[in-house]
Amino acid sequence: MKKRIRKLAGRYKLIEQILITAYRSYGTHSRLYIKGRVLDNEPLKITQDANIFKTIKTTYKQFDTFEIPEAQIDLSLPGKVHTSTETNAEGFFLFEDDIKENLAEYADEEGWLDYKLYYKGPMGKKTELLEDPFTGSFLIPHPEAEYGVISDIDDTILQTGVTSFLKLRLLKNSLLTNAYDRIPLKGAAEFYQKLHEGRDGTPNNPIFYLSNSPWNLYEYLKLFLDHNAFPKGPILLRKFRTPFDGSIKPEKPHKQKEITNILQTYPAMNFILIGDSGEHDASIYTEIAAQYPERILAIYLRSVKHKKQMNRVRSIVDNFETTPVLMVESSQEAIAHAKEHEFI
Structure with missing residues (x-):
């Protein structure tokens, strides 16, 4: 001070x-x-x-x-x-x-x-x-990687309360709770480790972590991921914008820009996208899948308890046929689907 x-x-x-x-x-x-x-x-x-x-x-x-x-x-x-x-x-x-x-x-x-x-x-x-x-x-992903995984963090593997009233739960969890005390969504680390190892059990499949959180929270989120045994992977956050920030806003949302950059960096690699139904993941992920229909193997969206958001997401995914989209209530449900489609 x-x-x-x-x-x-x-x-x-x-x-x-x-x-x-x-x-x-x-x-x-x-x-x-x-x-x-x-x-x-x-x-x-x-x-x-x-x-x-x-x-x-x-x-x-x-x-x-x-x-x-x-x-x-x-x-x-x-x-x-x-x-x-x-x-x-x-x-x-x-x-x-x-x-x-x-x-x-x-x-x-x-x-x-x-x-x-x-x-x-x-x-x-x-x-x-x-x-x-x-x-x-x-x-540098292994040339024999079966696929890559791009995952949201907020309310996908870490419960934040991003859909709560006035985002009050988000503020409490992010600002007033120790990183060691943050609880990952049940079974998430196990699911990600299985995806990291793929079908042959070799940890070659890269995991990329995305969040709309500012870079100021990088050490906090890195500690959370490491402490809870998630696979080590690149962490992609964004610049913290204040109400007085006069710089030009990006044309594309942060997540969309980062996903596109990853896909362009690895043109021979297919991907699984994981997010939640709480904010904009459904619309961003389906738009990406429509642009790269041969490269997005599946989209997993973790259901959040927000009726209005769920209805909006349902309207997006119910008629989307380009890529399989699964709304999941638990990690075990996602694991079962991944086994059925021989991702793991």
């Missing part, structure tokens, strides 16, 4: 510390798509035994960010691959480059490749570089 007051008062000039958060992302043997953010903040610490006051403090810190714009970031990959980029006004950076080296040779058994990030931006005499280098990893 003191740091924020000093900044607003115009006395905050020097950068105190450098923190680079590298988001779990994805690519191919010759294509990078690596995102991250550079902040003048302490690393977020989410502890399992935190009381409500510590949880509120941690939540506040996730949004009380001090962005470092126009900072040069150098990326180092195995095989002597090096490239650079700059952060934007909000501290975000993106490496989206074609690479001549075959990066898949350096990935682990499940396709994850580690890389190093070096901060080359402005520093003061007392600036602390919290790590040097910072590290991250991105996914």
